[in-house]
Amino acid sequence: MSQKERKTPLVDELEKGPWPSFVKEIKSVDNPKAKDLLGVLERSYQDKIGHWKHGGLVGVMGYGGGVIGRYNDLPDEYPNVAEFHTLRVNQPSGWFYTSDVLRKLCDIWEEHGSGITNMHGSTGDIIFLGCSTEELEPTFAALTELGFDLGGSGSCMRTPSCCAGMARCEWACYDTMGLTHDLTMEYQDELHRPPFPYKFKFKMAGCPNDCVASVARADLSIIGTWRDEIQIDQEAVREYANSSELNVLEDVVERCPTGCMRYNGQLEIDDENCVKCMHCINVMPKALAPGKERGATILIGSKAPIIGGALLSSVLVPFLEMEPPYEDLKELIEAIWDLWAEHGKNRERVGEFIQRVGLGNFCDEIGLDVAPEMVIQPRTNPYIFYEMDTADY
Amino acid sequence: MSQKERKTPLVDELEKGPWPSFVKEIKSVDNPKAKDLLGVLERSYQDKIGHWKHGGLVGVMGYGGGVIGRYNDLPDEYPNVAEFHTLRVNQPSGWFYTSDVLRKLCDIWEEHGSGITNMHGSTGDIIFLGCSTEELEPTFAALTELGFDLGGSGSCMRTPSCCAGMARCEWACYDTMGLTHDLTMEYQDELHRPPFPYKFKFKMAGCPNDCVASVARADLSIIGTWRDEIQIDQEAVREYANSSELNVLEDVVERCPTGCMRYNGQLEIDDENCVKCMHCINVMPKALAPGKERGATILIGSKAPIIGGALLSSVLVPFLEMEPPYEDLKELIEAIWDLWAEHGKNRERVGEFIQRVGLGNFCDEIGLDVAPEMVIQPRTNPYIFYEMDTADY
């Protein structure tokens, strides 16, 4: 039955409408896996329930990650998706491609899998959606031959990702793509063979606009910033002021969160009080630019809600210069990993680990000085663990 | 030895200086208790340690509160303070006195105790500091004859206290002294005989300036407010504007936390966005006044840090009219007490109780509608206890 043309009236409904249709995408592939996938989905739309399940561990030889095993719970009805694993293929930094390489990826996936992908997964990988167990190795071999490799899953370092940064953005305070590639290459082992209590994600954003949502979903968020004065082209400011699209007082000065700007023909910024929020630069890109003393703020610990509620990353290093070979950063990363790998509980993300042991103790252990920038405010509760050797300064 | 004149060089040091000296106060009483008290304090200044201890329960007949038992741990050296209990005497609302009644209180305390007081304790009581067990009843009898009674301690309702309110302040949005006296009289039993899992404090402030720090240290904080427009006398505003002491733009308009004011010769307030912070009224008392639709916000749950960290009271009823006989308020109080008395754990303040059972459930149980004013923001974590009968609206 699985091979004959099924009726899929419910999902067909989603071929209509102005937004690109994933149903059309699935139907565009002439492939029994894709057909069964559509059938299963129709079934889910009828049943209002998913039809996938976990199963035995699957993967490619020598790797502990990169493949998510998935099985259908109605294998008799949908035999072509009985095994329907995903391969996480490590994207090139910044998601840049040539038509050539994309076609070759398609060729591989047409030959070995469902022909269906996610461009891209939420972590950043190219997702090859729907591979049988048997085809895992051959797909992997074809990928490596093309120069691609798998990304992370499980308790691995996860595939780092980044904004386009210097490749296409005037605000990048460091080379996000360069760093992403560098770290990905440096930590291939951690990416492929689970060394940690749980997953560990990196995301690199070139400036505080954070176009990869790094602060919300990376165990280590590396976000570009500057610490000197915003660069101002006063002539260009006046052009904005004279144009009809912007009211410099209302749209810029009054929207500054610290109120540290003044304008009357000349724009003055009290840079000491500027919190590098980017707003003024965002709305007057021709006139303003981040300062010249550039680097990044390193934040740690964001994650989804499971188990204690979602976390945002919080400041670990207020300012770090970001030049290859990124020695300070790598030293920091490795100190964090060492500590967390040794003392973290199973399935305890680094952010949760810090909350358990205390950020102050964590810093002590990794040899990092504490700084007031790490907190919104000092503690309000009087429950201080005084240490006797240090408390009596 | 206790009776001979002791040398107290350390505490004597605190007789000097411009600030009124508690040492002088103690010395001003010609009384063996006071002399021993000074001796004990000198000893503490030498030892850098207190010399008081808990002891058996003491009190006046039929009361479970109002007396704090205290014993000296060097009774042989300081026999006159071997028993040195405090009586918490319920102050008149607003701490108003006549010279006459103060003298009579002094006479009682001269006869029965140390002659040393706190005017007043942090909860609001007149504190008679230093009573022997034997003198407790006689002191109590003398007090009641003068028309005074004890305040609370232990797991009782505690002595309610309030700001001067309508007696001396133009901003009182309800009669704080009237309500304080009313509740104190209504709940004499709860004040004197511990009915609760732990203490329960009331503090009444007439307006959001909160001159009794109610939001920080009352299980029920009743704080006056209004919900219509701030009353403006434009002529008086202009007088302020023309005076040298105030810059209406800088000192008023720009300090409004919501930015809801405008001034150019005429003061405009967007009252819908005013958060009743009082600032503008505070700085221009001749020109502005709270609106006419007055009442109070009821907040619940503040307390000191023990055990989970300090709490501030939080909004329970955004707005309640406050007219005698305060039926709605009393109904609310009694519903809260009933629930907490039944389900609160030993030594669990009502604020902690609410955090344990959930504010939503708490409101359900006391029959109060939930309101968005209760929270700064709705929940951010997805851990919702859906109830099956109500969740599918």
Added chain:
Amino acid sequence: MSTSVKKRVTDIGPPHYEQFLPPVIKENYGKWKYHEVLKPGVLVHTAESGEKLYSVRAATPRLASIHSIRLFADLADEFSDGYLRYTSRNNVEFLLTDPDKIDPLIAKLGAEGYPVGGVGAAISNPVHTQGWIHCHSAASDASGVVKALMDELCDYFTGQKLPAKLRLAFACCLNMCGAVHCSDIAVLGVHRRVPKINHETIRTQCEIPTTVSACPTGAIRPTSVNGKQSVEVVEEQCMFCANCYTVCPSMTLNDPEMDGVSIWVGGKVSNARHEPMFSKLAIPYLPNNPPRWPEVVDAVKHLVEIYAANARRYERMGEWIERIGWPKFFEMTDLEFTKYHIDDFSHAGLSFRTSLHFRHQ
């Protein structure tokens, strides 16, 4: 299998991005001066050298087949010398040097069903997850809900201006793959029934102690069923979070009638003006109604429209709500404020209002 005879290589990592960069980027890498939005979906970046790069952004359904990827490759060859990229929100961007090719490209993309837009003060492509397409714990479909939503909101992608960027996200369970917890509007799949325990498979599939300790409320207790080790769930303590299911596939939560979605608003991740914020609960539950989830689509559209009509320029959803206050938000949107909106998890008390600073309605 042609590759099987070759030496097996591992740990080569991804290809270096440099080989995929168009010359204009290579030459001006790190030397961009400013950008402008030429029209919906079209950016031009000007380098210090004066050179210009035109980016044309089109929506994709993220779930992409080799068919459409090959189509994009063809379009790239025709219009952008073979160069293109994807964005962090799953749009495709063609990287042009010839401005004359912009309009023809847009026309072709339109003809193929890929609208151009998502730049600036717009709704961009929603971040989303697997749903019933691939994940076992999904309480709702992902691609389907997103498609239904965007069919209605497409104008906000292609042109219609909003006060600021509006970021939508969908996640199909509380694991929340994606930055759902910090979105202007997030749709989140929710379970509302206690897990059903498969006492047969549990001993082989799961570690009992791990399963017990996975429950944030302590609702799971070890027990024995028919003499075999298993667990039980104290119903009143369960908040349907699926933590147990995450570690133990024998504790399924999926339920056709009870599953559905919740709606969250006012999150953001950028530092622009306001600090990053979590999304807050707006609607505790809406049912799964495939294929078009009308209740969900209506609710989200309603929120977008009220925001669009009332927020000031540059004000993200959460900034707008913060300015007007949550009581006003509930009033304006006609949403019911329920006890579910009041946090009752670990740090609940910190969300209580400990001041009189609110607007009386």
Added chain:
Amino acid sequence: MSTSVKKRVTDIGPPHYEQFLPPVIKENYGKWKYHEVLKPGVLVHTAESGEKLYSVRAATPRLASIHSIRLFADLADEFSDGYLRYTSRNNVEFLLTDPDKIDPLIAKLGAEGYPVGGVGAAISNPVHTQGWIHCHSAASDASGVVKALMDELCDYFTGQKLPAKLRLAFACCLNMCGAVHCSDIAVLGVHRRVPKINHETIRTQCEIPTTVSACPTGAIRPTSVNGKQSVEVVEEQCMFCANCYTVCPSMTLNDPEMDGVSIWVGGKVSNARHEPMFSKLAIPYLPNNPPRWPEVVDAVKHLVEIYAANARRYERMGEWIERIGWPKFFEMTDLEFTKYHIDDFSHAGLSFRTSLHFRHQ
């Protein structure tokens, strides 16, 4: 005992305040129109009727003897028709109707050692607790520290202007009697040694289970000592909070060398401009150095002076620090930022900075 033969009365409550109100208040109760500050420590309230009430506020040491109370009674008779009140911060206020009596009253109060002031943008009387005068768990003295402090800060009470009100508080242990946790500057007695257990008295004085469960960190374990029921404390887990001592007097914490005080800043309770705020840790520890606690006095004075010199008009301590940021505060005050300043109790994570919104120093 003369009263012992009379019928014993109970539950009569406090006397009604009305009998203590001066006529001008009775007549204008609830009908005040505005107030002015005439000079330091002197307020005039004008009623709708035009009548005026003059309040002269003087400091008291709170620990008051019958001697000084009688003195105040005499002064009230002489200057304010016998009417006076105390404030919520333990000042005394004489309630005058005749403005000509203000200066003579101030002179007499001054002569007796009771400075007039504390009104408006000033330091008022510090809220404080019992200390070594009366409480068993005090880690420091209360009256002594306050006296030493105010001798140095008296000018800020009697006249010298500050940007805004500055509220001082002192509490002698973590029970924090008083609104210490929401003060502009708070001095808090702290213990820094684990409790010493009296294994002899513990069985009679304390309930072991209550004692064990009183510990927020779970540092207390039931044990038996010499065959008798008692408890032990896991040293590394103890944070010296004295919760155990609160419920069990056999677990003393007082220690001559280790006890001392910590200093907290930036709290407030009024809703004026900013919402109420907790005080935050500024200095983790300063030693007990009676009788004048020079380290504490210097530290507080230093904080007051830096605040006075730098805050804007109407800006409370906490508002000022919020505007300049904590990093700047630590820089300006030359205080060391240590790991103790970083919260590590239950809700610690919520005090971490989850944005780039800070000023680079």
